[in-house]
Structure formats: structure tokens, C-alpha cells
Amino acid sequence: MSRYSAAEIEAKWQKAWDEAGLFRAIRKNDKPKYYVLEMFPYPSGRIHMGHVRNYTMGDVIARYKISTGHNVLHPMGWDAFGMPAENAAMASGGHPKDWTYGNIDDMRAQMKPLGLSIDWSREFATCDPEYYGQQQALFLDMLEQGLVYRKNAVVNWDPVEMTVLANEQVENGRGWRSGALVERRELTQWFFRISDFAEELLDALDELDDWPAKVKLMQANWIGRSRGLQFAFSLVEGLEGHDRIEVYTTRPDTLMGASFIGISPDHPLARQMEKDNAELAAFNAECRRMGTSEEELEKAEKKGFDTGLRVRHPFDTSWELPVYVANFILMDYGTGAIFGCPAHDQRDLDFARKYDLPVMSTYAPANPGDDFTLPEDGGDAYVPPKPEKVRYIKGFAGDELQTGEQGIDSAIAFCEENGVGQGVTKFRLRDWGLSRQRYWGCPIPVVHCESCGVVPEKKENLPIQLPYDEGGQPIDFSIPGNPLDRHPTWRDCACPACGAPARRETDTMDTFVDSSWYFARFTAPRAQTPTDLEEAGYWMNVDQYIGGIEHAILHLLYSRFFARAMHLTGHLPQKAIEPFNALFTQGMVTHEIYQTRDPKDRPVYHLPEDVADGKLKATGEAVEIIPSAKMSKSKKNVVDPVSIIGAYGADTARWFVLSDSPPERDVEWTAAGAEAAFKHLARVHRLVTGIAVSDEPANDHDTALLREMHKTIHDVTGGVESFGFNAAIAKLYAFTNTLAKSQAGAQARQQAACALAQLMSPMTPHLAEELWAALGQQGLVGQAPWPVADDSMLVDDTVTLPIQINGKRRAEISVPRDMDKSEVEKQALAADAVIKALDGAQPRKVIVVPGRIVNVVI
RNA sequence: GCCCAAGUGGCGGAAUGGUAGACGCAGGGGAUUCAAAAUCCCCCGGUAGCAAUACCGUGUGGGUUCGAAUCCCACCUUGGGCACCA
Numbered sequence: 001m002s003r004y005s006a007a008e009i010e011a012k013w014q015k016a017w018d019e020a021g022l023f024r025a026i027r028k029n030d031k032p033k034y035y036v037l038e039m040f041p042y043p044s045g046r047i048h049m050g051h052v053r054n055y056t057m058g059d060v061i062a063r064y065k066i067s068t069g070h071n072v073l074h075p076m077g078w079d080a081f082g083m084p085a086e087n088a089a090m091a092s093g094g095h096p097k098d099w100t101y102g103n104i105d106d107m108r109a110q111m112k113p114l115g116l117s118i119d120w121s122r123e124f125a126t127c128d129p130e131y132y133g134q135q136q137a138l139f140l141d142m143l144e145q146g147l148v149y150r151k152n153a154v155v156n157w158d159p160v161e162m163t164v165l166a167n168e169q170v171e172n173g174r175g176w177r178s179g180a181l182v183e184r185r186e187l188t189q190w191f192f193r194i195s196d197f198a199e200e201l202l203d204a205l206d207e208l209d210d211w212p213a214k215v216k217l218m219q220a221n222w223i224g225r226s227r228g229l230q231f232a233f234s235l236v237e238g239l240e241g242h243d244r245i246e247v248y249t250t251r252p253d254t255l256m257g258a259s260f261i262g263i264s265p266d267h268p269l270a271r272q273m274e275k276d277n278a279e280l281a282a283f284n285a286e287c288r289r290m291g292t293s294e295e296e297l298e299k300a301e302k303k304g305f306d307t308g309l310r311v312r313h314p315f316d317t318s319w320e321l322p323v324y325v326a327n328f329i330l331m332d333y334g335t336g337a338i339f340g341c342p343a344h345d346q347r348d349l350d351f352a353r354k355y356d357l358p359v360m361s362t363y364a365p366a367n368p369g370d371d372f373t374l375p376e377d378g379g380d381a382y383v384p385p386k387p388e389k390v391r392y393i394k395g396f397a398g399d400e401l402q403t404g405e406q407g408i409d410s411a412i413a414f415c416e417e418n419g420v421g422q423g424v425t426k427f428r429l430r431d432w433g434l435s436r437q438r439y440w441g442c443p444i445p446v447v448h449c450e451s452c453g454v455v456p457e458k459k460e461n462l463p464i465q466l467p468y469d470e471g472g473q474p475i476d477f478s479i480p481g482n483p484l485d486r487h488p489t490w491r492d493c494a495c496p497a498c499g500a501p502a503r504r505e506t507d508t509m510d511t512f513v514d515s516s517w518y519f520a521r522f523t524a525p526r527a528q529t530p531t532d533l534e535e536a537g538y539w540m541n542v543d544q545y546i547g548g549i550e551h552a553i554l555h556l557l558y559s560r561f562f563a564r565a566m567h568l569t570g571h572l573p574q575k576a577i578e579p580f581n582a583l584f585t586q587g588m589v590t591h592e593i594y595q596t597r598d599p600k601d602r603p604v605y606h607l608p609e610d611v612a613d614g615k616l617k618a619t620g621e622a623v624e625i626i627p628s629a630k631m632s633k634s635k636k637n638v639v640d641p642v643s644i645i646g647a648y649g650a651d652t653a654r655w656f657v658l659s660d661s662p663p664e665r666d667v668e669w670t671a672a673g674a675e676a677a678f679k680h681l682a683r684v685h686r687l688v689t690g691i692a693v694s695d696e697p698a699n700d701h702d703t704a705l706l707r708e709m710h711k712t713i714h715d716v717t718g719g720v721e722s723f724g725f726n727a728a729i730a731k732l733y734a735f736t737n738t739l740a741k742s743q744a745g746a747q748a749r750q751q752a753a754c755a756l757a758q759l760m761s762p763m764t765p766h767l768a769e770e771l772w773a774a775l776g777q778q779g780l781v782g783q784a785p786w787p788v789a790d791d792s793m794l795v796d797d798t799v800t801l802p803i804q805i806n807g808k809r810r811a812e813i814s815v816p817r818d819m820d821k822s823e824v825e826k827q828a829l830a831a832d833a834v835i836k837a838l839d840g841a842q843p844r845k846v847i848v849v850p851g852r853i854v855n856v857v858i
Numbered sequence: 859g860c861c862c863a864a865g866u867g868g869c870g871g872a873a874u875g876g877u878a879g880a881c882g883c884a885g886g887g888g889a890u891u892c893a894a895a896a897u898c899c900c901c902c903g904g905u906a907g908c909a910a911u912a913c914c915g916u917g918u919g920g921g922u923u924c925g926a927a928u929c930c931c932a933c934c935u936u937g938g939g940c941a942c943c944a
Contacts, residue, residue: 226943329942800877
């Protein structure tokens, strides 16, 4: 028996795995392949507990799959482009490239001690020219296939930073960093045609059986399919080039309640009219100036401008409706024009009341209650709850009772039959704008030529590399704007088509592009093409993908789109168009927050390591404890994995992040919990190394111990396969207790200890190897086949059956497992409590569930 | 506003129609020790009772069932996603 020294054990076994090449993934056909992937990290420079949790889960799966005879691919890389590197360069000089690669080295050094089963030979960073050069090749192929295009788009422009801001970077209409008033600018940008795939991306969700329902639902909502009617109102008096206004509606059954037409300020008709209507031009300009932030939209008043135009109602040509330009109508959804039905839409009702337009209900509740008032009589707009039946007042098919949905379907049918428009399906999903006016990203490989226009770069000129310096001088990132734009020479090039002097595109790609295909690149990370079809064909798909729920929509949707695009451009096989067979979204690691107040009563936060027993270690001042939240630097509620590994070892950190909560939920890191995890591992070490040298002879306790062993094998295996890591660990605790108390002979205890070591090996691989060796086993536990439970050992010969009387447990009997039902019933009725309860009467019914329970109904 | 999920001891949670609270943390008691650390043992949902035991108990109210934390309906609370989307 020896003391548990994690540092020693972990270094020793990591070296042994390395030397055995245990995690090198090599294509071979004698085993089924298994590709497990955790979402790759951004190289911030420090690993955090969230990484530890994420990679530990992946590691458990990878190691378990190795043990069950799979050929496992478990790679790691770096999502290395992005703003933080430029921000760091801006804040403290230096170069984004140096900063990023330095961070990668630091983080790799922090990750390696975790003992993850990663094939490090496949490592890459998305900022490696070898990677982004292939991404540029991919872009060119997509361009050729028509999957990428250029168009004008309105963006948030920060005039101080001279860059485009994402919506999330605009706060109260001002740039989040500069504080400058954000302008809406129209720029020519590159877009991926993801919206062409809307229907397919939506329908294919149904096939993703091993994805969380929640993620599929979020994607479905994001894609946003709606069924409606598209039709036109004809203008009473046409305008040059315009004689009708196309509208789209999901509520065609309200058409007979229409009272106005609304068009977007960006609608072609509005644009044309503002040319010779200064008032309208001013109104439109005002609308365009309005920000797009949620807060602004919330507050903004619904405003309209009467254009003076009139249209005819399609079902009654004598019925004329006014045309308003309205500030709440979006040009890029539907047709950019609506008809307003105030009776059944609160916003339209508010608008109608403001501009004194008629209100006409087309339907009302089938059974209006006392408190129901028609909107035309001053009530609210009536929108029926989904399944509710309504009575049509001005519908197309008389005053029928129908649910809203039936009403819509029959309205579409009626309109189609009468030549008024057609039923159409629309999607909320927009094309994906990928242009970013930033330096630290993948350059878009196109050239602008005065005579040829936009020309794709030649593939042999790839990669188009980012310049490291400018004119021999280091790039100054403190100057606002994109360094590529002001670089003295980088932009200059020859037109790939005509050879004349031309300029490079200076925009770089959205970093989401980088992460949309890295999983495919891992299958052949050094290939001279984006992928190697043979390798991709073997390793794809990712069998298990693990990451945070925050990527439920964008990253996962973009990746699904990219896999399709890569198939269409010949870079992935058909079977890989849904790249992730199974997805698991893990919860965060949280911690309590410790706070004191400064003299001005402002909160001051303290690191957990500076607090003990609710007091600051340094001064003894009491801290206020704020409930657990996601670990964040600003709240200082962070625990550094490196210091935990230093204090307790990687196995303890791994054991703890798996043990306390179900993996999809948040887990609270506590010092006591970590301490307890360590103590448990030390106890297992003590127990097993003690067993290794014991010599008690076989005895009557052997079978009971071995039964428990087989039950534990069964339960832990099930737990690992179903992501029930916390429950699996609970079983291992229980089995450890059983083993510690067992008086079985040395051989049985040895066998049980071997099983314990194997079952723990995915979670605490170093300790497991140490135990395996101490028990005299040959080879590595990581290479030993996973133990298989003997079904005949899972059930005891004698079972204790609870006896219920009217569903309440009143007694129990001990009977042979396979005892006849009628005999069980006889014994149950003979139980004292049952005899007493029956008091001589006959039971009304006796339910016997063999091996589980008996219920006597009186 | 629309859509979705979750509510179980002091805490994290287990049980997915069959003995509610496994396992862990915190807490209490004890053994060992000169003492401490470490370790080991016992108790630990509530109410009543010396106890055996009884009754209550999985957010609230109803329902289905021999039997419900689990299935159904309504409500409450919390969390998440989307949102001038026509």
C-alpha cells in the first residue's frame, strides 16, 4: 500500500500512452471507426473549467469507445481568428499572430496535463495559412457553384473604428467600444446562399434522432417556415413602372377586413416616390436612421406616411384602400409590403386608430364571453388561440365555424380558385453575410479589376496570406480601420483574368466560416486540398459532437450548410451532408460570487482562493455570497484548472466535473466537492493497492461481491453510453463502498478491483492505469477490452418483494426470483400486515408484478 | 407578444409507471490520537411518539391507473430561445 500521488502517477502514465501511440488515429478496416469531437477552443491563453468539463466528457466517450473495440478519432485544434487578437494588439501593441500562437502554446501546455486521449498529430489552428488557404479554395469552389454572391447590404458602421459592427456590438445606437453614434451604411458584401437550403435544413432536422430536441427546435424556429398567400393589390392610378403592390400574408382569412396597405421605406415604390416628394424623402430618411437594436424597436412609435396612392381590393374593385409607408415594415421579409387588418392584429389596430382608418372584424370567438368586445367597438385586436374555433363574419365561405388554421387553408384555396394570388411558403432565414472589415481573418480570395470587375483569384496563387507587417514596419493596430485597406503594397496584384494591375479584396471572412468545416479538415489535416475524400469517407461523420448550447443555432446551422456545400463542390461524400450524427450540449461550470463593498458602496469581487469560511483570508472581512453563476473574470468567481491540477491532479478535476450534476445541466464548482473527489480517489487507491496484496481464501461472500460487480458493470456501461456520467459515478461510489466492506476472498476481491479500475478508466485514466498495474494486470487498462456484464449475475436468486395494500407499502416478503405468480400471491396474502388489513375479507384484486411488487386491493 | 424546458431533503441530485430521496456535499454523534490532521463507524425529509409505529410528503389544484416524481388537463414559479417576420 502506498500514498496516492497524483502528480507522479499522471506524468508516468501520460508518458506510457505517448510511447504506446495509444491515441494516434490511423485508418483501418478491422474495427468500426468512431469520431468524437468537442467544439474546438478559442485560444484566449488560459483554459477554464468549462473546457475541462467539455473535453473530459469527450475523453470519457473516446476512451470508452477505444475499450469497446473502436478505431477512434479524437482530434483537437484552435478556432484562432477573431477580434480578441486584434483588441489585444490594439490595447498593448504586439501582433495578433504572435499573440494567438503564443496563447496556443500556453493553452496546449495547460491542456496536456489533463491526460486527454487526443491525437495531437492532427492539431491545427484556423489561422495557419495551410488551413485558411484551403478555406479560400473552398470559397472559390463555392463561388463557381453559385453558393456565394455579392450584394448591397445595410450594415452598422462605426465611424470612429471605421468598421462594421454586428448587431450585438451596438449598444443604445452607439459602438460598444468607441461610443460613437452608429450609422447605417450600405456596403457591397459577400453572402452565402444558405437561404436556398432553408427547407432542406429544416426538413432534415427530423432525421437527427441523436440531437437534443431543444437544439432542433431552436434551429426550426430560426429557419422559420410560414405558409401564407402572396397576391397583388392593383393601384387605382399607376405610377411609372408600378401598377400593383405584391403583399404576403399568413392570415389571408382576414383579407375582407383589410383597411390599408403598408410598404417599407425601402420598398421600390417608396424609393421612387421619394424622388419628387421631399416630405416622404424626409420620412424615409428618418426611418432608415432608426437603429435595429431591440431596445429601440421596443420604444419606437409606429409611424406611417400617407402616400396618397390608392389600391383596389382584389375581391371588390370598388373598394379602395390607402397606401402608407410605415416604419415597422421590413424590406427583406416577404415582399416588403403588407395589408393591414386592424381587427386581428394589435399593431395594425394601433396604427388604424392613430390614422383614423376603418376597423372590420372578419371573425369573432365562436362563443364570445361577457368580457369580449369587438375591436370596432373599442376592444383589443382579436387573435384566436391556436386550436380555438371562430365564427367567420366576413370570411370567404359564409359564417362557418372553423379553427383559425382551417380558415387559413380554405382562404388560400378560395383565393387561388378565384385567381387572387397563390399559396407560398416563406422562410425567416436570411443569407449569411460573411464579409468583415477586419485584419485577423481569412482573406476573401478575390480581386477587383477595373476592366474585368470582381475576379476570383487563381487557385495556384493560394493561400492569399495576411501580411505580417506594412512596408517593413510593424502594423499599427491602434489606428482605426482595417490595416489591409491602408497597407502600402498588399492590395496590389495582377488581375487573374487580364493581367492588368488590380486590387485585392480587403475584407476577411466571418470567423464562423473557419469553424464551419474544421471537423472535416481533421480527417486529413495536411491534405493539399480542403479534404481528402478517402479519409473523409472513412472518418465522417462525427459520431459524437459535444459543446455548449450557445452554438445551438449559428455554428451548428452553418456547419450543416457547409457540409452540403462541400458535398456539392466535391469535398465531402453524400453521407456527410449531416456532419454530426449525435450532438450533446453540456452545461456550464458555475461558482459562487464573493463580494465586499468599497467606501463608495461599489461592489468589489474576490477570487475564491482568497476567501475562506465566508471571510477574506487577508483581512478577515466578511464577504457577501452571491448565488452561483457562470465563471467570469469580471465577477472573479473563477477557479483555475491549472491550480486544481497542481493541488489534486487531473483525475480529481475530471472526476469532479463529471460527478455532481447531469452533464447537460450546469455544475457548481465547490472547494468541498473537489476535496471530496480527491479523498475518494485516494481511498480507491488505498483500497485497491491493499487488495492487490491480500490473500484471504475464497468464501461465501464471493458471489455477492461478484453479483454487485456485474450490476455495476451493467449500470456504468449504460451510464457512459447515455451520457449519465453523474449516475455512473454514483454507482462507482456505491461499488467502492461494497468492495471496501466485502469479506470476500482475495481472488474475488481482486476480480472486483480490476473491474473497478476498468470502469473508472474513462473518467480517471491515470489512476486506473496505476491500479491496473498494482493488481498485476498486463498491458494498459486503456487497451484492455471493456468488461461485459454476465446477465445471469444481474438478478439475485432471492428477491425482496414489497407488498402494497391499496398502493401503499405495508410489508415485504422474500421469495425465489422465478417463483410462480400464484405462489407469490399466496405468500403475499399470508403476510401479517395483509391478514390484519383484510380482517377476514377477500381482497378485491391482487396484482403481482413478477420480481417487482405485489399490490393487494381491498 | 410567440415558442420551449424545468420545479424532488439544508444543497447537487437518483428513481421515466412498481419500496421516493441511490450516491455525494453540508450537518450531528462516536472510535482512534497526548493533541491534531488523516482514517473508520453510526444518524440525517416533516409531524407525533421513549419506542415499535402512524400520518403527511416530489411547485399548486384536478384527472387517468391496482399503483403516478414519472402519463393527461389547468394554474403558479423559474430558466432558455425568438421577436417590428406581416
